[in-house]
Amino acid sequence: MEENDSVFEKVREIVVPGEFLGKDMNNGPWTYRIGNEIYSMRLGIKSVRGKGVGVVPLAGKYIPKVGDLVIGIVSDITPNLWYIDINSFNPATLHVADVPWRVDFGFTGKYMNIGDSCLAKVKAVDETKIALLTMNDKGLKKLSRGEVVEISATKVPRLIGRGGSMINMIKEYTKCRILVGQNGRVWIEGDLENMAMAIQAIKLVEEKSHLIGLTEIVKDMLENAKRGE
Known part of the structure; x- marks a missing residue:
């Protein structure tokens, strides 16, 4: 009987809330300090960089x-603003003054209606974590074509990769235009076959984000898909 290759996949260190992470270090995201000892606040992956230690949560809202x-x-929508679902605990707001169109009062639905998607930037965040968005910047726009898929917001750094390595590899293999939001939403545009391949790769990153050697795992999947395997 053949042995399952997955047995040999190397897993990055997963920690649970309250788990000891180290001492005499700088505490990073999702950690807390007791004296000179650092502990985890969330279920996630331990991340050590230089003299700092943090936790990348395995799941969670943006x-x-x-x-x-x-x-x-x-x-x-209201006469002068849009409420935008950004995969957070509360919807964000987008005022007519913060879009690239001249919108008359009461005509917000002419430009974006319920269910429409957009690429925007977080302009401000209030004390209750409600975000105010803007589309008045280069590249920000209504997303009229393509498809939006969703992953856990905590997996976005793995999808982007160091220096953009992971997402650029997926773009190169699939020839798709891809935009990644920090909130875990990904916009993809291309022909149907390549879009399906890109979505498969993105979902694989989300599923296997805790593994070492993720780039090679995704590369193998893309090459097999190209060969029709």
Whole structure:
């Protein structure tokens, strides 16, 4: 009987809330300090960089930060603003003053209606973590074509990869245009076969994000898909 290759997949260190992470280090995201000892706040992957240690949560809602690029879906409209679902605990708001169109009062639905998608930037975040968005910047726009898929917001850094290595590899193999929002939404445009391949690769990154050697795993999947295997 052949042995299952997955037995030999190397898993990055997964920690649970309250688990000891190290001492005499700088505490990073999703950690807390007791004296000189650092502990985890979340179920996630231990991340050590230099003299710092943090945790990358395995799941969770997007927490907006000023300057983040997000892919939103219009959930409601009023005469002078849109409510945008950004995969967070609360919908964000997008005012008519923060879009690239001249919108007369009461005509918001003419430009974006419920269910439409857009690429926007987080302009501000209030004390309740409700985000104010803007589309008044280069490259920000309504996403009229393509498809939006969703992954856990905590997996976005793995999808992008170091220096953009992972997402650029997926773009190269699939020849698709791909935009990644920090909120876990990904917009893909291309022919149907290549879009399906890109979605498969993106979902594989989400599923296997805890493994070492993820780039090679995704590359093998893309090469097999190209060969029709």
